[in-house]
Amino acid sequence: METLKQEIKDLSQGNKDQVAEIIHSLKSVRLAKGDFLLKAGQICRQYFFIDSGSIRLYYLKGSNDYTVWIGTAGQIFTDLESYLGQTESRLNFEAIENATVYTISKTNSDKLALKNNAYNTLLRRTVEIAFVNLSRNVISFQSEEASERYKRIEKEKNWIAQYPLKYISSFIGVTQSSLSRLRAKKD
Structure with a gap:
């Protein structure tokens, strides 16, 4: 979990106690290759923190699947559209190798954000990184x-x-x- 701890520390810019509180709030999930964290049609109610392995985010169109992103150790993600709007996701989150992922529910995330400024910073920076990556991909496909x-x-x-x-x-x-x-x- 050292890579993930370091990423949380770097993104949150929190002190030792704040980072420890964030880590303590996470729950571990072990996935075998092919297991899903989220399937299209479900509501995304969690943030995900990858400790090891890789998670592929993709959507289906007809009989084809389209990879949106592949997350690796130390990366933090969610389906922002589904998570924020509490609407059905259009994405599938699948382990493409054995993985350990830590999660925090939206309810617990909201509670932690009220008392831990470093966690707020972590969430903000995670969204900023997602936005930059999205912008880069849109421009890439257009240019x-x-x-x-x-x-x-x-x-x-x-x-x-x-x-x-x-x-x-x-x-x-x-x-x-x-x-x-x-x-x-x-x-």
């Missing part, structure tokens, strides 16, 4: 070629060797065969 998006993923993330190409191809908005051609051109 970059698929080859540029692939190069950016290859440079910024450790996904290429770690995850199936079908997840990478859907994340950058191309078919698997198009991704294979991009990879062949690069080599």
